Amino acid sequence: MAKTIAFVLLRLIATLFAVTFLTFLMVALLPGDPVDTILGTGPRAPGIEEQIREDLNLDDPFIVRYFAWLGDAVTGDLGTSYVTDQPVSDTIQSRLPVTAQLAFMSIFIAVVVAIPVGVLGAYKQGKWPDTVTSAGVQVALSIPNFIFGIFLIWLFAVQLGWLPASNWSRLSDGLAANMKTAILPALSLALAQMALFSRLVRSDMMATLRENYILSARAKGLSDRYILFRHALRPSSLSLMTIVGISFGALLGGTVVIESLFAIPGLGFSLIAAINGRDILVIQGITVFIAAMFVIINTIVDLLYAVLDPRIRRK
């Protein structure tokens, strides 16, 4: 157990080093003078070049710069954007809740739909409910999320006029207003996760239903529903949890397209805005942040798994 945890933590540290190093390297490898890249070709305030040079330690060798930057990054200082004059960490802090809410909502929708669908598929294996849901899963896995998003906009905003096509109301504006703007993007993100989760639940359940203890539960005369949701679902929940964790990490980065589509002021939207404005420090900061979150969440999932699975715990 301790060995597992030590190994996982070691891998976390190695990965975080790699992630930060590569992101830093990417910016450092830019051709030409970094000052020119950051400032562009427009008019410059007097003294700003020297200030950037000093801020970013540009006169130091690469490795020194990397560790100086890493030290700052660990303490939450990712530099200040030279385009908006805002600290990058402030941008992240104000945008993260939006992206996190979207990710949570879509995972929630996906799990709530996927469990009954997956259980149904396993229970009615080979019969028409299974055929229909399996075909649905196949199609759902193949629809890119932005296409599904546009379709939702067309249906619910343009045709029916029930929901706004874009924009965002913060939670502080009231739950109803917030939900009105959040439901469509969350649904578009949820589709693929839904399909993925229900496929996993189905195949896990099919394996579990062949176990002897299910047979004995059936012999005791327990109802099918009780067996399915009490006995059979529980062992499947561990792998579901793992995949939910991985999906959550992936969603933090995967919301980029959906946030642009719905004009939602989340992390991904800021990233695209920074890309369009050539705001190098913000691109670097958000990339490193999302990557680090992704790695850390996956590690937590690994550890939780090690803690929860009795087979691993006993080792």
Add this chain to the structure above:
Amino acid sequence: MATTDTSFDPHDVTATIAGSPLVQQVDDFVAPDGVKQKRKSVWGIFREMPFLVKLGTLWLLFVLFAAIYAQLDAKVFNGSLPLADPNLQLNGFNPATGEFGDREPLESPSWAHPLGTDALARDTFSRAMHGAYVSVTVAIVSVVCGVVVGGLIGSLVGFVRGKTETVLMALIDVLLAFPALVLLLALISIFEVRDLFVISFVIGLLSIPAYTRVSRANSLAISNREFVLAAQAIGTKRWTILRREIIPNVMPTLLAYAMVAAAAVVVVEGSLSFLGLSVQLPQSSWGNMINQARRDIKINFGQILYPSMILTLTVLALNQVGDFFQRRSAFRGSSL
């Protein structure tokens, strides 16, 4: 087999491609033990397919044809084939006579324009054909990168094992831990890459770790099989075993995985195009066609619908055909 370890490591069973939400079970792409079956002709395999998979294959062939046709048109015939890239002759403008064509913006489908025209009166059908070239290029380049590099590394370490494997797989683990879509966005934006081949190559590079995982899992399984042991017993060189026994047996499942991976890659390119971060306008790609048509969502949904359907159908077809080949290689194994 390697995948029957009791300890469950989520990174061990999953292989994501370029940040796509699709997490593939590596397990699905490991052929089980069994005997080899006789090789079938291409036509024989096609006849074996279920009806929908046949349709999918035909669709993919059609997309491939469209891509080649578009390239022929652009590079060899300079836009003089029927269905030429409409950017070369905006609204049928004829420089010789100075006359414009008869196309209107946002026309509905007709015989002359099977998918109607877009907001700039360009024929959507021919734009979609030229857009196919972008998707096909990205898919092929990334698959070649993944199969050649990832397939080779994976087969090698799965067979040789030892320290090489530990070190390489640790490295692959680190690479897999990256959220690749974000990395891709950062790379493309920081270096301002808009060249189709460079983008395809970067996507291919980012998908190598996943291919490595799949081919290693297969190589591990195959290395324990009798014919490999027999080859070792008669003193065949390791390199020869790798070349003649391992790699040919890794390939069928790896190629099945490649089709599913290509589906994810086509979606990634579509997303990039949709964000305006792939090929530059006026070159058409399915993603940027959808993005451009989005402005007219209230007037003409068709212009959004057609490229969306084409993209989705292609992804669906790749997934279905890939799944078919994966099942087939599994079936081949179990049919003793």
